[in-house]
Amino acid sequence: MENILSTMLNEMKMAINKWFNHIGDKDAEAIVKRTSLQVGIHNYALLEYAKGRVSVKDTKLDFISPKVKFRHGGPTELLSEEQVREQIVPELALFMQQKLNSLQFPALIDYKFTFLGKFWVQEGEVNIPILKYVDETKKKKLLERITYYIETKLESGKHPTQPLETFFLSKHLLDEELFPDQKAGWIISVFDRVQQLNKGNKHQLAEHRARIVPALRRWAENKLLPRYFDIQGEQWYQKKYTKKSDIQLESTEQGPIELLLYTAVAIIKYGPSDCRSTGIAWLERAVELGSVRASRLMKEGSGTFAKEEVYFRDERVECKANDIFATVAITIKQEAEGSYACALRFICRLLKQGFPNSYQIKLKSSTKQFLPIKGLAKSGTHRFFANALEYPNLYPLLEEYAREAMEEFEWYTDTEGEKSCMPGSYAVFGLGLADRNHFSLVEDYMAKVDEEHQSVQDLFTVAFAKQHGVNAETMATLIVCLLYSTDSMKLKIKPAMEEEANVRLLLNKISGFQPYEVEHIVYIIWGGVEKLKAVAAKAKGEKSILLSELVQAAIDKR
Known part of the structure; x- marks a missing residue:
């Protein structure tokens, strides 16, 4: 042996x-x-x-x-x-x-x-x-450098800092080996100072937050929460937290809990929308531990916004927003244009101030309108915008809202699965069906669609073609819609698209497209290149030539 x-x-x-x-x-x-x-x-x-x-x-x-x-x-x-x-x-x-x-x-x-x-x-x-x-010499050197960096680059600094520096600083401040007596207030103030120095550049600020939030999350998951809870669940899925028996939150532990709350709010505000449930779950755990502030956050929101930004009330409408749960509660007291105008302006202001793009509207209204598009979720959010679209004078305000709300990889939170849709969808769809002046908005919306995780644009495209037809005025917008629709869409426009004038329009609009993009459009309309070849072979004269050009555009690999 x-x-x-x-x-x-x-x-x-x-x-x-x-x-x-x-x-x-x-x-x-x-x-x-x-x-x-x-x-x-x-x-x-x-x-x-x-x-x-x-x-x-x-x-x-x-x-x-x-x-x-x-x-x-x-x-x-x-x-x-x-x-x-x-x-x-x-x-x-x-x-x-x-x-x-x-x-x-x-x-x-x-x-x-x-x-x-x-x-x-x-x-x-x-x-x-x-x-x-542990290399004590390196440790001492690192602590000296951290202190010097905070004093010179942050506390006395006036210029933006580097995301790489924030990556290491975040890791170090939450390292109990370096800072065994972690002072939550001081750590929070350092992170806030980093964000303040970089707030002038939206992209760079997001980069810094993308370094801070994961470090906080690792600390909470690996260090703090296991002190108080037995944790079950796979790494990438929602975990189950069971409070340990006879555990009590001591006054000396309030600091770490404040840092947990800071972490939860940061995840909710700055993390991907699918991480929001984690932030909310951690606030709930803090409530379990007896945190009064956690209860207040759950009820009133993070406190990031001024009271007048998250609450409005008059004789026509009442609006209340909570950024923790990403909800906007709207009560329509008077079914009138002015009521919806007030609510829309309320939401627009929220979004401009940084309210989560992934949110939902909880609506109380006696009117129950829905867009004439089969398959959309019949949610409070959908109903609010369908109601508002009944007032043509609100179209400019609805477009303003849509342009503010549209954001790739964000979703209304009262939809899921095949009914998931990007914020702004209902306003864009309604405007696109109602008025040709908003076709450019539809095209801008489609360019932001994540077609791998959303398919409601298929439903709109079907309704769009039915409403406006296939012609010179609609072709450009229709082609953009097709480009961002999925292969599974059922669209019955083949006879119209085979009209010689429309084939010519189609060829003109796809000029500069990649072959795979043309092939995708051909598949939706004709069911594939081979079927289009058969149509071209049966056509005569100029029409046959044009259809053959379309086939070539779909298969040209040069």
């Missing part, structure tokens, strides 16, 4: 050596010079052993570096957990420490390094910490 253990240890050491060779290919010194807030690259490695197969990886999800594997041709007997703990782990810890001490390029390893082991043994899978290493 000693020979077997020796063989296995040698293979594990060989895998560790291969991993060091792999990470050594990077120019570590050049990488850490990009910012003063990085003193090393790698802070984690995992060795896995199962039935003679060894792998070492350096990210928990293994997204960046490939596994370094070694498969021997010798024994594959399972070890016991005792053998792993008493004979394997100490040897690996010593070997790894020696490797760390003799690094030619110290910047390869961060100020701290955790080496873990996952072994398949006779008793099953066992996870064992092998080595935790």
Whole structure:
């Protein structure tokens, strides 16, 4: 057995050596010079052993570096957990420490390094910490640099900062190894200062928030919430939180809970719309722990907006918005043009102030209009805009709303699945059907549609063709609609499109399109290129030539 253990240890050491060779290919010194807030690259490695197969990886999800594997041709007997703990782990810890001490390029390893082991043994899978290493000199240097950065670049700074700096700063401030006595108020003030310095550039501000929010989320998921809750659920799905028995929130813990609330609100406000449920779930957990402020946030919203921005009331209409739940509650007291005008202006102001684009309207109204488009969700949001579209004087305001609301990868939250639709959809659809002056709005809307996750544009396109027909005035807009519709759309315009004048119009409008785009349009209208070829073969004269040109445009791979 000693020979077997020796063989296995040698293979594990060989895998560790291969991993060091792999990470050594990077120019570590050049990488850490990009910012003063990085003193090393790698802070984690995992060795896995199962039935003679060894792998070492350096990210928990293994997204960046490939596994370094070694498969021997010798024994594959399972070890016991005792053998792993008493004979394997100490040897690996010593070997790894020696490797760390003799690094030619110290910047390869961060100020701290955790080496873990996952072994398949006779008793099953066992996870064992092998080595935790802290370079106190690097740690001290990093803390000094963080302090200097905050004082000079943030507190006294007047210029925008770099997203890379924010990436490392966010990670460091939430690192209990660096800041064991985490002061939530101070951390929040630093993050707020970063955003304040970068607020002049909307794109860059979003980049900074995209560094801050994931760091906060990791801290909450991995550090704070496990203190108070037993957590069940897969990594990428909604988790179940069960409060630990006899757990009570001490006064000394109010700071971390405030940071949890800050995290939850940041996820809701700045994260993708599908992460909103996570932020709300964490606010609910804070309520469970007895946080009064969490209860207030759930009831009144984040407090980001002034009271007059989230609440309006007069004799005609009452509007109340909550950015935590991304809802706008509208009560129409008088069914009149002015009531809907007030509500629309209320929503437009909200969106311009940064209210979530993914939201829903909770409507109380005696009128129940819906757009003449089969298949749309019959929601409160849909009904509000259908009601408003009854007043032609509101068309300019509805277009203003639509242009403010349209945002790729955002959705009305009272729709799902095949009925999901981008904010602004109902206003655009209604205007597009009602008035040809809004065709350009329809085209701009379609250019933002994510056709992989939305198909309601198919329903509109069918209604659009039925309402306006196929002609010189509609062709340009119809082609854009077809371009962003899905292959499954059922559209009966083939006879109209085969009219010689319309084929000529179609060819003119697709000039400059890629062949795959033309092929997509051909598929929706004729069912595919081969079927169009058959139509062209039966046609005569100029019409046959034009249809053949359309076929060529769909298959031309030059």
